[in-house]
Amino acid sequence: xxxxxxxxxxxxxxxxxxxxxxxxxxxxxxxxxxxxxxxxxxxxxxxxxxxxxxxxxxxxxxxxxxxxxxxxxxxxxxxxxxxxxxxxxxxxxxxxxxxx
Amino acid sequence: xxxxxxxxxxxxxxxxxxxxxxxxxxxxxxxxxxxxxxxxxxxxxxxxxxxxxxxxxxxxxxxxxxxxxxxxxxxxxxxxxxxxxxxxxxxxxxxxxxxxxxxxxxxxxxxxxxxxxxxxxxxxxxxxxxxxxxxxxxxxxxxxxxxxxxxxxxxxxxxxxxxxxxxx
Numbered sequence: 001x002x003x004x005x006x007x008x009x010x011x012x013x014x015x016x017x018x019x020x021x022x023x024x025x026x027x028x029x030x031x032x033x034x035x036x037x038x039x040x041x042x043x044x045x046x047x048x049x050x051x052x053x054x055x056x057x058x059x060x061x062x063x064x065x066x067x068x069x070x071x072x073x074x075x076x077x078x079x080x081x082x083x084x085x086x087x088x089x090x091x092x093x094x095x096x097x098x099x100x
Numbered sequence: 101x102x103x104x105x106x107x108x109x110x111x112x113x114x115x116x117x118x119x120x121x122x123x124x125x126x127x128x129x130x131x132x133x134x135x136x137x138x139x140x141x142x143x144x145x146x147x148x149x150x151x152x153x154x155x156x157x158x159x160x161x162x163x164x165x166x167x168x169x170x171x172x173x174x175x176x177x178x179x180x181x182x183x184x185x186x187x188x189x190x191x192x193x194x195x196x197x198x199x200x201x202x203x204x205x206x207x208x209x210x211x212x213x214x215x216x217x218x219x220x221x222x223x224x225x226x227x228x229x230x231x232x233x234x235x236x237x238x239x240x241x242x243x244x245x246x247x248x249x250x251x252x253x254x255x256x257x258x259x260x261x262x263x264x265x266x267x268x
Contacts, residue, residue: 002107008209010111014118016202021122023194029127033134040141047148054223066160067245071252073165077172078259084176
């Protein structure tokens with residue numbers, strides 16, 4: 001049986017890779033994919049702890065997170081399509097409509 | 101022994117393809133690498149005794165959500181978008197901060213995050229157990245998620261449809 005720590009460390013690494021993508025890239029779609037990566041890292045943590053405690057609540061959380069991630073992807077990508085219509089680019093530096 | 105080999109192989113696959121996602125310039129390659137990373141995570145769910153979640157991961161994430169990403173990338177024709185390196189200092193700070201974050205997170209997770217007193221238990225995550233839980237304890241969140249998905253459909257249509265373009 002694989003120790004829970006290893007899954008947690010893998011999840012931490014994947015989460016940090018997602019953070020790196022959000023901080024360093026400016027392509028909106030890539031930033032969004034990094035966010036999906038972070039969501040999946042958190043899901044892995046939920047399932048790892050669910051197995052550790054032998055209870056199903058963590059699994060249910062992952063179930064709902066997946067459904068909400070689908071909704072989030074739909075709305076987020078629609079926002080990027082709208083941004084592309086306005087600016088002909090999805091570089092997030094261009095998205096400065098609310099810049100003070 | 102075999103499951104350790106499987107774990108390390110697919111952990112390496114997940115990490116390498118996740119790095120490709122954030123380092124590759126072409127978003128199509130990034131999206132396909134993300135699909136590969138999600139498949140590796142589905143293997144992790146199987147190793148964690150949750151095959152139902154592994155199936156959901158493949159169907160919902162690798163199937164539905166990533167197809168949506170690829171569809172948008174193709175629709176907006178973003179395959180050849182250049183990303184000029186205009187802010188090297190901030191980019192370096194981003195890499196440095198996330199590397200520090202990764203090191204700290206791995207250190208504290210491996211040191212403190214697990215309660216060693218608990219013996220590892222096997223638990224059932226069959227579709228039947230999840231379905232019973234879903235329609236007993238989690239019936240309210242389940243209905244809320246269905247309303248949220250409906251709202252997301254309407255919102256996506258509002259934001260990207262012809263009406264939004266016409267208002268502009």
